[in-house]
Amino acid sequence: MTDTSTPTMQDRITELRQRQSRALEMGGEVGLAKHRASGRLPVRERVEMLIDEGSWFEIGALGLPELRTAKHVPGDAAVTGFATLDGRNIGVIGIDSSVLAGTTAPTSMRKQGRLIEIAQKNGYPIVLLCDADGGRIPDVMGWRFSHLPLDFKTFLKPTDGGPIVPRAAAVLGPSYGDSALHASTAHFVCMTRSSSLALVGPSIVEQATGEVLTDTDLGGPDKALAIGNAHMAVETEADAMNALAAFLSFLPANSNLPAPVAPARAPRTDPAELEHIVPLGKKSGYDMRRVIEAIADADSVLPWADEWGASLLTCLARLDGNPVGIIANQPVVKAGALDAHALSKELDFVDLCDTFNLPIIFLHDVPGLMVGSEAERSGILKVYEKLALRISTATVPKLGVVIRKAYGGGHFAMGGRPTHPDFLFAWPSAELGFMAPETGVRTIYRRKLEEEFERGGIAARDALAESLEVEWTAESEPWEAAAHLSIDDVIEPGQTRSKLIQALNFAWGERPRVSSSKG
Structure with missing residues (x-):
């Protein structure tokens, strides 16, 4: 006689299959119906959609x-x-x-x-x-x-x-x-x-x-x-x-590997259009996304946290097939000035890029950091200090282009010379300095302007202010910065993409394309 009290292997396999089947039930007929009614997909359908x-x-x-x-x-x-x-x-x-x-x-x-x-x-x-x-x-x-x-x-x-x-x-x-x-x-x-x-x-x-x-x-x-x-x-x-x-x-599979390269694509916007996209007027607004479209490979730009600290754009993109992180001021939001939210976002993004071996490209058009009591209460000083240090210690290639203006602490927060960029360029339209000329003159020469007003009235004061601004502007233009090697070159707007591609190649050099600092 056969002993039916001892389970056979086939009995165990049958039990296994039953348990496996039950494991796939999720919330069952009622639970899944309720879940779908909320407009959501079951978890296993989500997984299949992803992989x-x-x-x-x-x-x-x-x-x-x-x-x-x-x-x-x-x-x-x-x-x-x-x-x-x-x-x-x-x-x-x-x-x-x-x-x-x-x-x-x-x-x-x-x-x-x-x-x-x-x-x-x-x-x-x-x-x-x-x-x-x-x-x-x-x-x-x-x-x-x-x-x-x-x-x-x-x-x-x-x-x-x-x-x-x-x-x-x-x-x-x-x-x-x-x-x-x-x-x-x-x-x-x-x-x-x-x-x-x-x-x-x-x-x-x-x-x-x-x-x-x-x-x-x-x-x-x-x-x-x-x-x-x-x-x-x-x-x-x-x-x-x-x-x-x-x-x-x-991104690479992990921080010890180089980021994956893809086939190169021409940008969606002809780089030659850059000289028309950006207005010369320092206070004229334009959308920095249009500049990015003329630099990055077509259809490669992935925004990262656009609505947080919106005066700064951060995105992943490709440059001649090479993955990069782009950090750019957004002049149509707060004129591109950086508040604590924008700096915090940038800090996280720099860390992401340096951790996963993505070079960082900075596009400067920044009037400076937000100032005042509200800015101080938001903790701008501490996050600015942390950001400047994180940029300085990042070991992936860092490339910068001053497009229109780069003033004060905003310039440093955008990868200015003290944070050790590999290459820093400027357009002919660029202005660099501690403050914008009109602000600087009225701050630094306030007493002198008041004395001129007392002597000659409004017209005399304004004439002095104008002459001082002309002098200040001459010091702020890119020619003196290039003459003193504060920047590596002044480039035409239409050359921006090609210069960045060349600079990226030389910045990586012959070393493995992996960061030596993992934040």
Whole structure:
């Protein structure tokens, strides 16, 4: 007789397949229907939309909550695994908000920590698909919260001195608690217009403070973009996946590798148009994006945090196929003056570029730093000091072009000579100095102008001011800067792209195209 009490291997395989099938259920028919009704895609569809077809390699699929109830929680509301994106390895964490609102518990946290540990150890990017309503009760109550398997040393970066890996996050729904923490670690955060991002959700805020808010009021894209919690907002989840792929295409798999080069493309705007795009009048506005379009390869520009510190543009782009980071003043916002938000954004962007081996191109048209009581209360002095040091210590090539003006501390914040640029050029229209001529004359020669007014009235004072401004302007023009080697050359606007391509080649030299400082 056959002993039917002992399971056979086929019985075990059948059980495995049943458990695997249940792990793919996510929120089940009811949970998925509710999730789709909110306009969101299930997590596994998000993963498939992101990665190369057929490349998914999942881990932790059979994970279950420590505290079991009658409700089945597949994967403990998290999907983790590895895949390729454009042929390169990535690690993926996707929060499954179709079950228990994607809330975090110890098992899901272990899964995520395991994924991060493996990706960091082996040196490839981590993609975070955020959509969760914070911690799960009662799984994180009392002593369990203190005992959560979250090690900030391994969660944030390798502990063995290994390379830093890029992190890119898509915020695809209400993202609080663990999902917000994920986004805060990312080098690039893209939000859908219907998503939100904050430390905790509206229900906790109301209980703690009495403030009644919607998800959008608390952390919608407009709020998150304005303070730098996110870098881009898009309409659809497909757009978000495309944005993540575009961002990662500029970066190496980790900080020990050179950034990937692509086929060169001519710029969308003929560089010869630059002399017409930028007006000579110092106070005339123009959109610096038009200048960038005439320098960078066509269709290669990826904005990074446009709405945070909007008087400064930061973007990834390609120059003759080579990936670069571009930092440029935006004259149509605050005349391009730099406030604390703009400087903080620049600090983060310089660190991103230097960490992942992207040369930095500075396009100067800056009247200076914002001054006054509000600027001081915003902490501009401290962030300016940190930025100047970070630019100075960056070891990727740093190239600068003074387009129209570069005054005072703003010039230094844009990679001026004291921060050790590899090459610094200027257009014939450039002015450099401590202050703009009209401001400087009225500040430095205030008493002399007052005395002239007392002697000869308004006309005499204005005539003196005009002559002093002419003298000041002559000192500010690029010819004296070139004569004294404060800049490396004065170039025609139409030569900007070709000069930068040549300068970039010589700035890298024969060394490996990898930064020696990892910030």
